Amino acid sequence: MEGFKALGLSYKNAPIEVREQVAFSEAESAELLMKLKEMFSLEEALLVSTCNRTELYYSSNDIEDTDILALISSFKAIPSNKLANYFQSYSSAEASKHLFNVALGLESQVLGDIQISNQVKRAYQQCADLNLAGPHLHRLMHTIFYANKRVVQETRLQDGTASVASVAADLIGGFIDNINSPRIALIGLGEIGQNVLENLGGNKASITLVNRTKSKAIRLAEGTDIAVSDYSDLDKVIAENDVIISAVSTSSPIISSRNFDGGLVHKLLIDLSVPRSINNNVEVVPGLSLYNVDQLTERTHKARKAREKAIPAVRNIIEEELNNFTSWKNEMGVSPTIQRLKSALDQIRKDELARHKKLTDKEVELLEVVTKSMIQKVIKLPVLQLKAACKRGEAETLVGVLNDLFNLEAAEVEKK
Structure with a gap:
């Protein structure tokens, strides 16, 4: 998974005179996203543009902030040097957490504003329609929507007249x-x-x-x-x-x-x-x-002031769901190793069965069932340990051990 990033401005660091210059209509958002896709071969990009913010979230290790800013400046016919001081960038986990905070209303001018959740949903729908939502963004957005549901049910962040x-x-x-x-x-x-x-x-x-x-x-x-x-x-x-x-x-x-x-x-x-x-x-x-x-x-x-009392509870929900998302992302990172391990063990199983030429069809059928069941039981513990290591942030060490024990990387090369 390429690095997840965000670049944008909001009411916190840009007056309305600046925000209105880089506000994007729905049609303009689609046009900018397609330009990003064509120019930088992006597979994931989400543009959130409201009266209070314009923020682009995307996955890439190759694009610099200056590249994005140059495109926005060109699109809006504004010199980039007039915008650079207002735009702020976020990387990796910081970008994911910022999107949580935005979608749940913690970053809104009106704390807990319910409109922002719907605006983010529409932005997500748009990027999905443009094929700019990959597995990472899909999972992140659905985790955010679930967190928002918890905020509504478990806190008073959206109580009172504040829109x-x-x-x-x-x-x-x-x-x-x-x-x-x-x-x-x-x-x-x-x-x-x-x-x-x-x-x-x-x-x-x-x-x-x-x-x-x-x-x-x-x-x-x-x-x-x-x-x-x-x-x-x-x-x-x-x-x-x-x-x-x-x-x-x-x-x-x-x-x-x-x-x-x-x-x-x-x-x-x-x-x-x-x-x-x-x-x-x-x-x-x-x-x-x-x-x-x-x-x-x-x-x-x-x-x-009334809503501020709910902020600690909301932050706890964000932390919990962000941890769940991070665990999923880490598990996705070790998924190739799990698949290679399964393939390596299954190849051993097949090679052993192939040595026995005199088995009847019925015996072969029985051994297929028995040996596949054995492989499933053998691999169960390493998979569970890998997932547990993901949560502890120690997956890389265990992946290395499994690669060495079963020579997985060499086996993958031979397979190709």
Whole structure:
């Protein structure tokens, strides 16, 4: 198994102005992964791109961080020297542990954020669809998903109101409290947009949905009092509503100060997009309030304190499952030795049977059964000892002993 590595940036070391430049849509993610596959012959690669991070996980001993960074820079048309200081690299077990921490919400801006688990699952599905998930990555991801299930069942890491979507809903609730017949427009109905919609349930406002794919908005509004508008009527929607929530995936802002050139307005704008979909220049408009992802996250600190108490239990789960994964990986490393040992013993068995030419068919059949059973019993203890040595980190020594005792490497060469 080639070295497992990770390279990426997050909100911890990169401001939103940098993160939005290297955010990848689903289509862009697929394109970048295919370029990596073609250029570097990668067999395993996973790209996680959210509003808070862009991280690439891959298996290779030959690729340097500078190679990956150069490709990302070229793809996004950004000089690599403007990104280098923000990207951090991880190797081997450190990379695996980091992916555990990310997927389980320990690295999220909103501690325990449930959205990140789904985002990582989608990233995994994408790399699997592109044939970029080998045995190592498949096993790692399923171990992470099992660990996440344990975190949900055994800890309180995800308890309370701590997601950006729920905080946005709380902010909106306070804003519309003193407005008669308040109106809310939700633009963009991806996962984050849908999460906001779920959190808006029960408030007194009328809600309008706007989505590039109108059929999706119609489906979500079905059976409710929620209205649906065409994306082409965006300017009209912005003018008519008191609260504008934008969760659109876009490379440039779709809302700017030009939408509010009628003087004083009393509106709340919430930008949940990365890259940002609302231009900062709206802040010069009198009476208008704008919040972006980073600002909303600051409001989650109270819930974070409650969730922080669960961190030790979550770390214990990660350690246990990471150890299980490492044991599996080590066992996979000694699997060729086990197979060579089985082949060597089976060849001895066959050679011995071949010496006895006068056996009847019935006798040969009986001896086949008996000798195969003997080989299974003989090999059982060495296999168990090898697996135990894997867990102790001593497999290499035992592999060497078995190779010497049974001359396995020479036998493998002769076989070829």
